[in-house]
Amino acid sequence: MRLLTSDETTEGPVMNSVIKTVLGSRRVSTLVALSLAFGLVGCDTGELLQVDLPGNVTAGDIENPFLAATVRVSAIGDFEWAWDEYVDFAAGHSDEYVQSSGNFTGRRLQLRDIPGDLPQYQDNIFGRLHRARFMLEEHFSRLATFSDSEVPNRIQYQAEMRTYGGFIYVAFGEGFCGTPLNGDGVVRTPDQLLQIAIDQFTEAIPLARAAGGARGQALEQAALIGRARAYLDLDQYASAIADAQAIADDPSLDFYATREYGENRRANSMANRNELDTNQQSTVAPSYRDVQWKGVSDPRVNATNTGLIGHDNATIVWRHDKTPETFTAGASQDVIIASSREAKLFIAEASALSNDLTTAIGILNDFHTAAGIPSVDATDLPTQEDVVRHVIEERRRELYVEGGHRQRDHLRWRGTQYNIPYLGEAGSDHPNGIDDQGQIYGSTTCFVVAQNEQLG
8 A cells, every 4th residue: 555645636545544543543552462462372472573563553653744645635535435425415315305215224314214323324424524524623733733844735735624624514514403523512503513614714715825726726716615605504695705706617626525436435425326226215306307497397407217116116216317327437426515506506695685686686597598498587586585486496406416405405494484395394295294105204304413422
């Protein structure tokens, strides 16, 4: 296994096993010592002293600047895994999919029955986001103790730790009920978590500018989009617009979590959910089939009836075209973290809520033109409330199954005149609390604090 050089990104297999070894180094050392002690009887101790243990990494080793690039790749790899899983999990929890699972736990996760002690929740989605958060923050602090001569790309690495870290807090702030940090038992509210996201993006932006080059530009753009997203969530509309307007309208600067076929943690999760195959555990929800505007099909939500039976042996599966038909091809499709499309929609939402309807409608029309569907005008959207509703609808289409955005919209507008019901609630595809196969929906909306975090 080679160490990555300082200018390499996360493309290719990511050495996250390094982190597991370091975090458990004291435990590993103890086990090695005990194993040797119990094995002394009947052995030549001289031979034992000559045994090489190259994998026995100590906690101090990780503080070596020589390993800064390796730990950087590992921290980003943890983030990419957590973000990919969160995006797919949030889509399955929202009204974008209907469950077609024959597995009890698989059904629970998509029927909004997610208690804090469910292992597949607390160890996976909740735990992975926290693991990534910890690694990014620890390495940011570690890099501050090194010099530029010891770690030539130190400033870039710090910009990365804060940019990726900001998006962890966006996920926590938008999708979760709250969470403690570092085992302190104090549950931060979504608003508090979003403020931490803003703080981390604010640190990232000057670091990215100082790093320069294509990577620095992409990091700055991502941090601006992420900060605009958090500002919007906190109803700070002017700040959201300013950040979103500052980015370049350049798809080449869109920011992705890299994915690749081969290792499970590196594969695109949604590619597995959405591949063209039998026994699939999800189907595109009815409200996302045959989506039109003024009688014209909207290509941004393109769902087709596969004719195949789902994992429950009852549901006909519909799939969308945002991942390839085969898992082999789809597993290596990168997952969007931040895009110029999102930035435009942030401006539209903030403008509509600020009663700048002309700007909002203009942006909506830009999206309609790009999609090849009829325009919108003042006669379609005569009031501010109409414009806000259409911005929400535009997000539903443009950002379908991306970025945890629908989960955000469910929670952002809950209890308002713009309320978006979850499946199982009045006004949804399953308005009576039961799905097409007679399964009862639970009551989970925001993702709860995992029980193992509650216990410390």
